[in-house]
Amino acid sequence: MSRIGFLHTSPVHVLTFDNLLSEVAPEAHPVHVVDESLLTDARANGPQSVADRVEAQLRSLKDRGVELICCTCSTLGSVAEQSEPGVPVFRVDRPMAARALQAGRRIAVIAALDSTLAPTLALLEEEASAADHEVETTPIVAKGAWDMFEAGDQVGYVECVARTARAAAPTADVVILAQASMAPAEALLTDLPTPVFSSPRPAVEYLAARQ
Structure with missing residues (x-):
């Protein structure tokens, strides 16, 4: 290897x-x-x-x-x-974006940083164009989450991300957690009927x- x-x-x-x-x-x-x-x-x-x-x-x-x-x-x-x-x-996040597009058209994009949103939305548009898929994105910032991350409050950070994703799920076909650091929140959302993707796996x- x-x-x-x-x-x-x-x-x-x-x-x-x-x-x-x-x-x-x-x-x-x-x-x-x-x-x-x-x-x-x-x-x-x-x-x-x-x-x-x-x-x-x-x-x-x-x-x-x-x-x-x-x-x-x-x-x-x-x-x-x-x-x-x-x-x-x-x-x-490129492999995650490809999977999200296969799961649905309406994608809720959860980020802890504003600076993450524009690159992630551009990536989704790029992948959608390449696959000839329609995509409708809803960008959402988990307010206060990054302050917790920077303070070392990993539990609070993950819970804040999970709450934000849970609130977005009912109006989305799929939810993506835009930053790799958000991956642990995926485990808190397994009960949702809406699929949730994070990028590391x-x-x-x-x-x-x-x-």
Whole structure:
């Protein structure tokens, strides 16, 4: 199994993806880079403002021998995919977006950060166009959730995301949790008749299929 690179903007993602890889692709060799400043600066000045630094981090992963890279930050996903580090790069939410479009036309997009919404909505439109599907998106920010995340209140963060998703579900065909850090909220929503998708597992399954 090849070495797989991950570019993160929060250290919480390292364990998430290591655990999923051990389950889905136990022979994979993950290599992680965490750079929290990328998201901080992208929120302040826009994702393109950090494009050169994103590419530099991706190249550093390539230099460490990885053959495929996943950018786990939704805000920076498009910037990462536009980079040319010398190995294939994909954004963590692309496999999730494809699955969501197969599940229904009306998609509620839950985010904790405003900066995540525009890139995620653009991704859904891109995937819908490629698949010749109609899509109707409803962007929703889980108010107060990111403050909890930054304060280290993971339980409060996940519960806030889950409440927001639950409220959106009745008028949607499918709900997506736009940020990888939201994945634990999926377990709190299994009773809903509306399917709920988060990005880490589809991304790891995509990685496993590419090996």
